[in-house]
């Protein structure tokens with residue numbers, strides 16, 4: 001495999017990781033808020049807190065990893081995307097900043113504030129919507145590149161059906177992914193009222209998700225026919241994705257094997273996400289930038305890959321420890337340990 | 343009014359974001375070490391006061407880290423948004439430590455999550471203490487990596503520039519550029535110093551407000567002893583930083599010292615004002631001191647501003663920034679060493695009869711917290727503005743690096759509002775956290791002390 005391909009695969013994988021962990025996190029924040037205003041707070045709030053508290057910072061690092069990594073492997077992306085995305089990028093930053101800090105204020109500040117919960121619940125849905133602009137823009141047709149000047153075409157972006165369908169997809173998938181994970185977590189915690197509520201959320205968001213997927217899939221045909229062509233060449237992956245989706249929904253519906261159901265959800269998104277990514281290649285920004293002309297020099301590429309491998313050797317055991325202590329520790333999950341925090 | 347200038351607005355926005363981030367980042371780097379020391383003392387001396395100290399500091403630390411993380415995320419993205427050309431060049435040359443930094447964050451974030459939620463989970467206290475070590479390492483390593491990037495901006499190394507194209511890149515050489523040793527050590531040690539003083543200020547403040555609890559006295563003593571060590575190290579490394587500048591960025595040193603003509607036996611200029619034709623008035627001059635700072639001997643020849651083209655000189659007000667930093671360094675050194683000596687019960691100690699806990703002394707220490715933070719800020723402003731007009735010294739200027747986007751001004755307004763909100767809320771949250779749950783209550787609640795003890 002060439003350095004370019006290794007680089008983009010690693011980055012795409014981390015973006016996928018972010019997609020999953022951040023969706024759980026964002027959706028959980030939203031459910032926490034939603035259950036509060038519908039007077040179901042006592043059912044899920046504590047359980048959601050228990051999951052989120054030790055991991056929210058780790059979630060954020062996935063994102064940092066991606067945007068630092070892409071500048072390292074493909075420095076020219078800094079130039080193209082950096083120049084074009086000042087406003088959407090800044091809006092995402094502001095939302096992320098509000099969310100992260102108000103989460104911490106609400107959790108550690110030892111005051112149960114309605115406003116704080118609203119801020120981190122509401123921003124959780126806006127962040128994925130604003131972050132997806134990057135993916136939309138990458139498809140092509142939304143930026144103009146003239147001599148030394150890269151510009152985002154706002155009119156084009158805001159009036160395009162495709163870009164809105166991607167936004168819709170982002171929001172419903174967040175709720176679906178999160179709902180199905182939280183159902184599993186509630187099941188582990190043996191918390192029947194929370195389980196019932198979250199299972200309802202998961203099922204409610206499942207069909208909107210698949211419909212939004214289909215709309216976005218065919219929307220690509222209009223937007224970028226060559227990309228769409230590549231996607232249809234990989235249609236077996238998309239088909240697989242639908243199968244995983246159905247399997248997950250059936251399991252949750254029948255109240256069986258919630259863990260397995262969540263793995264199916266992850267596979268559903270993995271297949272679709274990697275198929276989408278593969279169809280996008282070799283472009284980083286259609287049609288201006290490919291992974292081949294945007295890549296860094298060999299010396300840097302090698303050293304980044306070495307650091308990446310060394311980093312993984314450090315991270316995997318640490319992540320394992322984190323999961324063992326908080327995700328797979330029945331005592332903790334059930335809340336026997338939670339009162340003893342800090 | 344102003345003409346729209348994306349370069350100017352980008353600079354202001356970067357300056358605001360970084361100075362806001364650095365408040366939280368400095369404490370983020372320093373606090374884990376202080377927490378670790380306190381927890382260690384608690385175990386070694388079997389003294390629950392120190393353990394509780396670690397525990398309460400850790401609670402405040404999480405809030406600080408949270409704001410550090412989100413503002414850091416903001417910088418990371420903003421660098422690409424505001425300085426696309428710079429990041430493009432940086433990606434080719436100095437991307438390695440930037441990338442490594444992410445792993446340091448990861449490492450720290452994971453263990454911080456574990457540390458916070460496992461206080462009473464292990465039978466052995468030592469086990470829990472061990473969990474703070476990766477947090478200390480992760481925090482310090484992130485400061486290390488990011489500072490090498492800043493070092494590179496000052497002394498770019500490890501590549502060739504052929505017809506405007508960067509070739510022959512050696513990532514390791516770029517990372518371990520000549521600025522790295524002094525810069526990294528100075529930044530890390532001042533993070534420790536500043537944090538020690540901020541924590542000391544809190545204890546001093548409590549004692550001033552009438553609490554006489556031994557808990558606060560122990561906290562003050564511990565932070566002052568470590569603070570004195572860090573202050574001495576800061577001055578020593580600051581001296582080495584001067585020698586580094588002399589060798590690699592003489593224009594920065596000359597600007598800091600208003601040193602216009604190349605001479606040996608150069609004096610150090612403190613304060614003063616500059617006249618129209620660059621005469622220094624009302625300044626305190628310490629003979630030979632600049633030569634000593636630059637080269638270690640009075641005979642060292644120090645390069646003056648006359649040797650550089652006018653348009654490549656940084657603004658001369660950096661002199662004040664430098665003076666403020668050095669003055670603060672001396673102040674912190676004096677206060678912490680004095681406090682430590684006053685509490686050192688040795689027969690030959692001449693000042694042991696002074697009361698280290700007198701109101702005057704407590705005031706001096708309490709003021710040290712914010713002052714130390716000011717020192718960090720002025721040091722950074724000096725280092726960054728002293729590099730003007732370059733963003734990468736001698737390779738790329740600030741105006742070449744900036745975005746040409748039309749909307750930086752709006753973003754400047756939005757981010758200023760954001761930081762104002764975050765700043766105020768974190769202050770309120772931190773205050774409430776400790777005010778509503780004073781240590782006296784917690785001591786009773788945890789069964790360390792009885793009511794009214």
Ligand code: HDD
Pocket residue numbers: 496521524525526528529532535536576577579580581583584587594667668670671672674714715717718719720721722723724725728
């Ligand atoms: C509490 C903070 C603090 C204190 C007390 C000092 N410094 Fe400092 N100094 C910094 C915080 C700082 C800093 C914020 O960490 C800087 C900014 C950039 C850098 O590398 O470190 C810095 C930079 C910096 C530089 C410029 C390095 C460069 O641009 O490459 C010099 C020459 C010194 N310092 C020298 C000193 C001396 C002689 C001090 C006397 C005690 C001193 N500093 C105290």
Ligand code: HEM
Pocket residue numbers: 353354356357360361364425428488489491492718719722723726727729730732733740
């Ligand atoms: C450690 C890594 C750092 C990096 C990579 C970095 C990067 C930059 C960049 C790209 C600029 C814009 C170009 C310029 O005006 O020179 C800048 C300017 C600036 N930075 Fe830094 N910076 C770092 C640390 C800091 C810190 C910690 C501060 C904190 C107080 C700071 C204060 C400033 C200021 C005040 C400016 C504006 C300078 C001017 O307008 O003349 N920097 N920095």
Ligand code: HEM
Pocket residue numbers: 057060061064363364366367368370371407410411412413414415416417418421447448450451481484485488489529
């Ligand atoms: C010397 C100056 C700086 C120091 C000492 C510093 C230190 C820190 C610290 C301690 C954190 C909290 C990390 C954590 O607890 O996980 C942090 C966060 C962060 N910093 Fe800075 N920082 C500095 C300047 C910068 C600059 C110039 C950048 C931009 C490249 C940057 C990028 C970040 C990012 C992206 C984060 C968030 C990481 C996360 O999500 O965990 N920092 N920084």
